[in-house]
Amino acid sequence: MFDSIIDPTKGPAASAQAGGPTLAARPASLAGLRVGLLLNTKRNAEPFVAEVGRLLADQFGVQVTVARQKPNIVETAPQEMFDDLRTGSDVVVTGVGDCGSCSASAVADALKFEAAGIPAAAIVSDAFIVTADAMASLRGAVGYRYATTPHPVANLTEDGVQARAAQVVPAIVELLLAPALAVSA
């Protein structure tokens, strides 16, 4: 009945939706692997992710080989930065997604690494689950899993950041070793 109404959402084909998700194969163990850290410029993201890296090194025998800070919280990491992490690490941790743009962006970064064969674990605060899931869906990866930490992160003290990092490490380990899509998705 309404065939003559123009669909205002119809535009050029969306490149990001082309094909299904390509997710990286998981290693049997983290021992001896090189870990790359990709952090954003939000307050506490840098110490949070760095502490996660330190704990992974202490507890699981990994080596943190590359750490890069994204210049822009909205977009995925620039190509050169992405390549540094891709070639210099075996698994990547990215975060902390604790704002409207950077939560979605952290998931987008993680999915880019997955597509390049690098298992990735994004850290997103629990206030932004909806938008992180929306980004995963947009990238054809409905049910893509990431680690969550309680919101907010920005106002944590140094001790608070360390405690939070410790809390999230088991989830990150699990994400890096287990299939990256939720079984129930």
Next chain:
Amino acid sequence: MTAPVADDPVAQAKAAIEYCYEQGWTDGLPVIPATQADVDACLATVGRDPGEIIGAQPHLGRSITVAQAAANAVMAGCKAEYFPVVLAAWEAVNTERASRGAWQSTSGPAPLLVVNGPVRDRLGINYSGGVLGPGFRANATIARAIGLMVRNGFGIHPQELEQATQGLPGRWSICIGEDEAASPWEPLSVVGGVAAGTDAVSAMLTRTYEYVDNRSTDSAEAVLHDFADSLARIGAYVGGPHSSGGLVLGPEHAQLLGGAGYSRADVQQWLFEHAVVDRSDMAAAGKGEHAAPDPGDPGLPFAMLPAAADIPVIVAGAANAAMSMVFRPFGWAPWSGRSVAVRYPGS
């Protein structure tokens, strides 16, 4: 007796509007369903390739074309002849670096669109009484078109990819003309690089609007002091270049300042120098890390605005009371200060 939908044009129109709601195409208010004929009428006013991409969100894999813009403008309620201004407004918004990621941001900013040139009178774009309020089709629908383009073109919906914590009233309804005749200064668009007498749109992203009502003095400096007080509000400060402030001056205040010999640049400079707070007040509000004591002079007050040039000054409203509006540009990047000329076929 109620006529069946098939026979009743009003019932049909309502059903078509309801259909648009069901598709998720609206901002909560009814839209005008757009047909190809409507889109073609818009396209005829600009003479541009319907498939031309005029905006993209690469991280979302979305982009928007001129034809999509036209459909959304129609849905917003624009007349076809508004479309050149819609495209210029869209370009002006996208010119602002602050717009990158703004639509997903927790800050939920609203575009402020400022129109200069003869097009204001030709389309009935209000620049006088009630300029920031409702009641004028061109103002209301041009601003709304931008919002529908973000929603439908980029697929950014509230509580999904859009994560505004509270947003603000009028997020997609703030389009004003500048009252060039009442302004003592050159049009904003001239400062923005577009020749006088040329239709142009300037854009900023904004987070709030607060009135300054001062009918009590004929002193330019007293009025400026009043503005500076509102501009220096600590709550608006989010760090570095991210927090500026601007003014929509009512004609009375503008003429008081102009009459006292202040140029627009003088006003900006005065406000930059006087919109300051004590560093201890920043610390008391938990924002001390932004305002560490100046090594040269620990007692030096803290400048709340990043630079004089980052303080937009616009003239609009009725010349019937001495009041103005302080507004807050949002951004992780400074205001570009640039205006965009409206393009017409053959121009």
